Amino acid sequence: MRLAVDVMGGDHAPDAILKGCVQAIQDMAPDEQLILIGDEPYMKDWLAEAGVKDPRLVIVHTTEVIGMDESPVEATRSKRNSSIVRMAELGSPDGDSVSKIKCDAVVSAGNTGACVAAATRFMRRLPGVHRPGIVVTIPTFHGPVELCDAGANPEPRPTHLHQYALMGDTVARQLNKKTDPRIGLINIGSEEGKGTDLIRATHELLKKTPGINYVGYVEGRDLFSGICDVVVTDGLVGNTLLKMAEGMASNLIKGICQEVIDADPDLMLRLEPIFKNMFEKNDYHEHGGAPLLGVAGICLIAHGSSEAKSIRAALKQCRKFVKSGINDAIVARIAEVEKQMAADLAATTAN
Numbered sequence: 449m450r451l452a453v454d455v456m457g458g459d460h461a462p463d464a465i466l467k468g469c470v471q472a473i474q475d476m477a478p479d480e481q482l483i484l485i486g487d488e489p490y491m492k493d494w495l496a497e498a499g500v501k502d503p504r505l506v507i508v509h510t511t512e513v514i515g516m517d518e519s520p521v522e523a524t525r526s527k528r529n530s531s532i533v534r535m536a537e538l539g540s541p542d543g544d545s546v547s548k549i550k551c552d553a554v555v556s557a558g559n560t561g562a563c564v565a566a567a568t569r570f571m572r573r574l575p576g577v578h579r580p581g582i583v584v585t586i587p588t589f590h591g592p593v594e595l596c597d598a599g600a601n602p603e604p605r606p607t608h609l610h611q612y613a614l615m616g617d618t619v620a621r622q623l624n625k626k627t628d629p630r631i632g633l634i635n636i637g638s639e640e641g642k643g644t645d646l647i648r649a650t651h652e653l654l655k656k657t658p659g660i661n662y663v664g665y666v667e668g669r670d671l672f673s674g675i676c677d678v679v680v681t682d683g684l685v686g687n688t689l690l691k692m693a694e695g696m697a698s699n700l701i702k703g704i705c706q707e708v709i710d711a712d713p714d715l716m717l718r719l720e721p722i723f724k725n726m727f728e729k730n731d732y733h734e735h736g737g738a739p740l741l742g743v744a745g746i747c748l749i750a751h752g753s754s755e756a757k758s759i760r761a762a763l764k765q766c767r768k769f770v771k772s773g774i775n776d777a778i779v780a781r782i783a784e785v786e787k788q789m790a791a792d793l794a795a796t797t798a799n
Contacts (some may be wrong), residue, residue: 457558468759522562
């Protein structure tokens with residue numbers, strides 16, 4: 449297996465990204481390769497200073513970096529030798545024409561919009577997919593919940609959200625072994641008349657979709673209530689929900705810890721392993737990244753504030769997604785559902 453990492457992307461790049469890649473060597477098989485994309489002189493000096501020399505680490509040199517504040521589409525068009533663009537080319541079905549390398553999966557903690565734009569343009573979309581979406585697995589007391597979209601598409605159409613439901617459903621079945629995942633659509637209330645035109649149109653599409661367990665509208669708090677396994681929303685709301693959940697989980701655990709310390713320091717010593725386990729389960733650094741589903745390859749987008757352990761975790765995630773056959777399952781699922789919906793519509797029209 450060959451994996452690639454955008455070394456120049458992220459708030460703590462390139463040092464934290466390189467450190468994570470070096471840590472990830474421990475998880476690699478002898479015949480695997482890790483492609484480091486970025487400033488070759490800097491990376492060579494960094495690795496030499498760290499005393500790292502491993503033939504499984506391969507460097508692909510780039511001369512440009514797309515900043516977090518740059519326009520995604522413009523930057524991916526004008527900076528063809530940026531680490532994000534070269535990463536997407538490496539992850540495309542044809543591989544990178546310059547280095548002649550093709551990767552099984554790619555990872556970046558850089559500009560999310562640029563990652564989406566580059567992956568869509570160079571990796572291309574899977575057959576039948578209208579718009580790629582980011583699917584994040586959120587740990588809850590009732591089990592994992594798939595949230596789609598978490599930031600790739602802030603202005604979707606109903607057909608995009610419809611496909612996000614099918615993608616999330618496929619992930620829940622394929623990776624979480626859910627036999628009949630419950631799908632909910634984020635809205636400001638459960639009543640039929642509530643929501644925007646986009647939400648109501650998506651609601652009608654999902655109600656007519658065969659083979660899915662659509663439970664209807666859900667609110668933000670329902671993300672953690674156990675009433676659904678897949679939550680569908682637009683990229684703006686999804687990303688906001690995700691960041692709020694991350695911050696709330698972290699602050700809640702820290703707050704409880706402080707209360708226990710203030711009340712009984714000895715009790716805190718006994719409970720410390722439990723709190724540590726809780727924190728790790730809800731720490732996004734431990735989960736690595738989220739897949740951009742719908743592109744013809746495996747592209748994981750890591751948090752902008754990723755640390756070394758985040759990158760190592762993301763590379764572990766890559767292996768899981770490569771081996772899962774998730775893309776083939778998504779193509780088959782969308783084709784099957786849309787064929788059935790077209791047949792149902794034709795039958796209804798004929799009657």
